[in-house]
Amino acid sequence: MTQVFVRATQGTDPRSKQDWRAGCSARKATRRGRRWLGSSLGILLPLGFVAVGCDKQGGDGPAPAASSGQVAVAASSAPSPAPSESVAAAASSLPPKPEDKFPKANTEGCPDGMVRVTGNYCKGMVQTCKKHHPEYENAKEKRKVSERCLEYEEPSKCISKERTPLDFCMDRFEYPNKVGELPRVLTSWLEARQRCELEGKRLCTEDEFNFACEGEDGKPHVFGYVRTDKYCNMDKEYVMPDHTRQMKHYDACYKDERCKAEMDRLDQRHKIGERLTCVSWAGVVDMNGNVNEWVELPGKKYPDRSGLKGGWWGPVRNRCRPTVTFHKEEDYGYEAGFRCCSDADKPLVPNPNAQAKP
Incomplete structure (x- = not known):
């Protein structure tokens, strides 16, 4: 089987190509007789790749009847607490729900596990870097490393003549949107879209991601204008993938001893809900x-x-605005995941024809 490497668009990080060569994509053969393609991971320029249900408490059933050998006990003369006081006391004794710790968000008009994103989006946002990472400064002519900016000018500048009103729902967390689980990776764009449709949702658009991430102010990172690894899982040491063999799709990988071992070696994901900062x-x-x-x-x-x-x-860049367009719909990588979106104020209607296949 011949492997073909897809040429990156302008701005693609060469290091990212290596990632996808070893860990990601195999392009499925189409009906036109195309070959399988392996692609390389673009972590640069156009870079980029839950809610928890609680069991209801019981305790409303009838009390057991006294046996014939039991003696009735007279009620205490002390007054019984008011019903509202009893309910409040019982509620205060319950352990906190996981969602009680979630960041504040508007969830009105959205399904469980999703937040509402509303506002006026600037499509043309200028973010000017004041200071780059030394690694990039020393090698930017060769473009062999990701363009990491350490600090941006404040504020960002909107150059669009008009802003676009947006109103939609987005998964609070990365798929599968369940606290305590690891985000799903080794998943192609096509499979990601199918998995969202199975839930009655859809993949988020580029503009929706931008706006939910940067807001009306157009902040380069969710945490602002100065780069730091204090808040997000980023800037971990790069681990070179094994380029001799191609990794499998997510479920198949964890059933394959060699693939699982390679994924475990590369993996530095945080569990969903582990880092709410x-x-x-x-x-x-x-x-x-x-x-x-x-x-x-x-x-x-x-x-x-x-x-x-x-x-x-x-x-890598780890910013809101850049989009990697180099990787095609069948491509997948060891760091490539997704989350889902939906229209606000509309019930979810799962697509019965969707199939979550790699």
């Missing part, structure tokens, strides 16, 4: 770092509808 203005968690996220590029046609945003745990 990495939160955007809208209350969405882990939009920078942790795992890259697939988005849809409206107006594009197959196989170019796919984009990657947000960055991952490695030493």
